[in-house]
Amino acid sequence: MSIGVWVLGDQLWRQQAALQSCPEPVPVILIESHDWVKQRRYHAQKLVLVWSAMRHFAQELEAAGWPVTYAIAPDFATPLRQWIEAHHIHELRIMQPSDRPFRHLIATLDLPCTIKFLPNNHFLWSEADFQQWAAGRKTLVLEYFYRAGRQRFQILMDGKSPVGGKWNYDAENRQPPPTHLKPPSPLRFSADQITKDVIKTVTQGNFATYGHIEPFYWGVTRAQALQVLTHFIEYRLPQFGPYQDAMVVGEETLWHSLLSPYLNLGLLHPQEVIDAALAAYAERQLPLNSVEGFIRQILGWREYMYGLYHYLGADYCQQNFFQHTQPVPAFFWWSDRTQMNCLHHVLSQIERTGYAHHIQRLMILANFALIAGLSPQAVENWFHSVFIDAYDWVMQTNVLGMGLFADGGRLASKPYAASANYIQRMSNYCQGCAYDPKQRVGDRACPFNFFYWHFLARHREVLSHQGRMSVILKNLDKLSATETAAIQQQVQRWYAENL
Structure with missing residues (x-):
């Protein structure tokens, strides 16, 4: 025995x-x-x-x-x-x-x-730790959890105060992309015999898969994952902060770390990733906004998502605050079926690599799904299916809570809904698009625009109780009755043609 x-x-x-x-x-x-x-x-x-x-x-x-x-x-x-x-x-x-x-x-x-x-030791906060932190709180705000983590683990702290005097540097880390960006190339690996054998298994097996199986460039060992971490710290972390929200045609990774698949497999531990960033900050005097912004994604966001997933319970996956029921459009699975440049670029990138960075996921994919009224459960299933770093604990809170506001605000303070104006400001996707990011109605009206205004109008009553939405909702009054009716017709025509 x-x-x-x-x-x-x-x-x-x-x-x-x-x-x-x-x-x-x-x-x-x-x-x-x-x-x-x-x-x-x-x-x-x-x-x-x-x-x-x-x-x-x-x-x-x-x-x-x-x-x-x-x-x-x-x-x-x-x-x-x-x-x-x-x-x-x-x-x-x-x-x-x-x-x-x-x-x-x-x-x-x-x-x-x-x-x-x-007990699972792949996270810094255990489920019991998170429950103790969350107990008795009216709202579970990321910022307060993140600050608690900084204090608990003494990360970027000067006594009881944050290094630099501020807890986060979001204001410095939301810059739109300049005309000429030169991010470093990602570290890529050639498939060894084991990986080639797996590719053969998947190719010849009875699996209904999505996307391209080759070229396959991901690391598959801890040694390779550590190489990716070292490469990020050396070449990408120094400029990670300013353009982490930017989106550029042909630049799939920018300065993002590409570490999430390895963290979620257990090939890397979050503590060693944070320690590597802290060591580089101390030894090379890297910009604090970049180091803090990266650490917040690991110590803050990743730990927060995992803790919330287990804290909120098994019924969280059924949340549907706005009662959205539209199916996922076919072009989510086949990127060549849409003329929206932003969606085409992000979706074709996912088909090739299984990857998109956090703003592409939140402000292109989830934003469109939210304002177009797609079923939260169908969208979450799609996210879980197509992303290389996806797991149940990752996608439920990220997609249902952050992306789609399906939980009614238990996670996010407001819906992350935006028109084409945001996409035009933070990317160059609108250049050469079949649609005009300035138009709300008409043959060249960007679907992000008419869906955005339709979303605000049809949910005005419930959105009016979300404190951060009041100023935005006042803009509805600037629309004429004629334009409002035209937006409604445009939405219905889009549904008829695409769903």
Whole structure:
């Protein structure tokens, strides 16, 4: 009789809690379940990334002396039972899954052994820590959580005060892109034989995938993830801050870190990422606005999303504050079916890479879905399907809460709805577009414009109770009755042609 460890596909870290709980190597199993990935139409590169990273991690454990079983099967239960019986496992140790559906899956498995969960140590705040912070608060504001994290972990602090005298430097980090930007090229990797074998598995398998499977440039090992971190700190972090909200045709990554896939797989730990940024700040006197802006995404936003996901409960995924029900348009899956330049560029980029940065996700994709009245659940499913860094805990709060305001303001202080004016200011997507970003109605009217005003008009009553919306809603009174009616007709015509 012995102890065994099941390493899940997003827990690929030697110091993860279940492995760390064993003073010496014990039997370990990793499982590729083909049925599990058929739940949705995942990006082909997401499957390659996860499975290749799992296979590489299994090799790493084996080299370190762990008896590893790597199973490829339709389900999880069958290889688990066979492995438990073969190794006489009496206690199966699992680090607590990040995602609620996987916790439910494990609860339904009928296994011939005891299951022991170890607290998930891939985050800085445990679920209990977050619940303690949130208890008794009327609102769960990111800024206050972020400040609590800075103080708790003594990050960028001068005693009890923030370094530089300010908690965040958002005002310096929202610059529109200048005409000539020269961001560094992202670090890319060539596929090794393991990755090539996975690409073949995905290509030849019975999987309804999305996007292009090649070229595949993502790292698949901890060593490669560390290279990406080093490359970001050296070449991208110094200029990360000012243009982190900018969007430019042909510049898919700008100064963004590209670390989220590796953090969410467990190949990197948030503490070591923050430590690397702090070390560079101290040693190279990097701009504080860039360093703080990056750390806020890790220590603030990422931890906040994870904490909220578990704090808000299982019914959060059903929230639909505005009662939006329109389906996701076909061009979300096939980018060549839209003439909107901004959407075409972002969607085609996702098809090629599985990646888009946070403003492309929030102010192009989610913004359009919000003002066009798309179903929050359908949109969240799409986000979860197409992004290489997507997991249940990532997408529910980000998409439903931040992007679509489907929770009625439990997360965001106002809906992030914007017209084409924002896109024109923060990008060059409007140049050469079939639509005019200045027009609200007519053949060349930008859909972001007529949907934006239609959204404000049809939800005016509920939006009037959102304090930050009052000034914006007053602009509705400047529209004539004729233009309001024309906007309504334009919206209905768009639905008829695109849905």
